[in-house]
């Protein structure tokens with residue numbers, strides 16, 4: 001299958017050169033790890049995957065190919081109007097539309113006005129089930145279990161590089177965000193993370209050396 005994964009980091013297109021510089025050098029590094037994990041899982045499951053982040057650089061529809069079987073959109077609530085607009089575009093193309101991220105977790109029912117599936121918590125098994133068509137459309141779905149594994153920095157390197165390119169090139173000042181844990185030991189009732197127990201991930205120490213070796217080969 002042809003699968004697109006796009007994370008919306010910004011909700012509007014760039015208006016001025018200062019916006020563009022700020023978004024290109026700072027805001028783009030707000031890219032999340034789970035959309036990258038979804039992209040890796042789809043690739044590991046044998047699918048053809050395109051991953052992109054939208055930070056106001058250009059028309060988000062042009063960041064992915066036109067002909068997709070499934071599109072995963074990750075969005076926070078401020079960018080949800082843009083996510084919904086994208087869902088309308090892809091549904092007109094008969095693409096299965098799936099939304100995840102903070103907005104889907106907080107407002108899954110609202111997401112179903114525009115998306116086929118709204119995902120609250122996911123892992124590789126749930127992504128496989130989605131791609132195998134195990135869920136009816138217009139459904140809120142969740143793995144219902146804590147996230148135990150995420151792809152390593154090395155496995156996510158194509159996505160990390162795609163998210164870190166500035167002007168189509170890797171720069172010396174490119175930044176690689178790393179996630180050492182998920183969840184939280186507290187349970188604030190206003191927070192989407194209140195029900196996720198804390199979990200540490202291994203392999204952070206080796207990530208910077210992997211990144212250095214990969215970038216060195218591209219200079």
Ligand code: SF4
Nearest residue numbers: 184186187188191194
């Ligand atoms: S707001 Fe959320 S992440 Fe922060 S301490 Fe409370 S439960 Fe944890």
